[in-house]
Amino acid sequence: MLYITGDTHGDYNDFIDRTKKLELTPDDTVIICGDFGFIFIDDYFLTKLVKLPWNIAFVDGNHENFDKLERYPVENWNGGKVHRIAKNIVHLMRGNVFSIEGKTFFCMGGAYSIDKAIRREGVSWWSRESPSNEEYRTASASLEKCGMTVDYILTHNIPEKGFYELGYCPDMHDRELVGFLQWVMETVSFKEWYAGHFHIDQTVCGKVRILYGDVVPLG
């Protein structure tokens, strides 16, 4: 069984609180919509996640240590590319489509940090938080390959229209990504879209469900 939740930011106790009522087994996977945050400065809480008897997959957010994340080996997993973090943990790389338990997922992590000014590069902020041209090309090619149709879309950020609905204007540095996600929303056929980033549980654009503490079972 698959479950989706929002940002975890390396907070082990909060993550366990969210998931303990689910009685998860080795057949279950919890997918996090970015700002995983367990690969950051020290790995103490990551070593605790590795011991859990169930699986974790995550798209990246803006608050990840990309220097460390990109050192993990890349492997093919369920039709797309992942960073293999541990036996039970994978990072769903940007622009890939995965087939998991008979359902297809288009994944596109990343976002711009509006608090970048108070962060230090290489310590608490990484420029890789926003997708590269190559990742956009990978995303377009993956979507074309599956006929612009998937079951689910998993992102950290949301389409541009969702920002306005929430009363925000996307930062100019974020416009490429939110514009791309707007195009995805208007072009790709999908059943459900899950995102994170805003630390709220709310649906925008009628079909983009932003998650934080909520854990949603799929299927």
Ligand SMILES: [Fe+2]
């Ligand atoms: Fe976050």
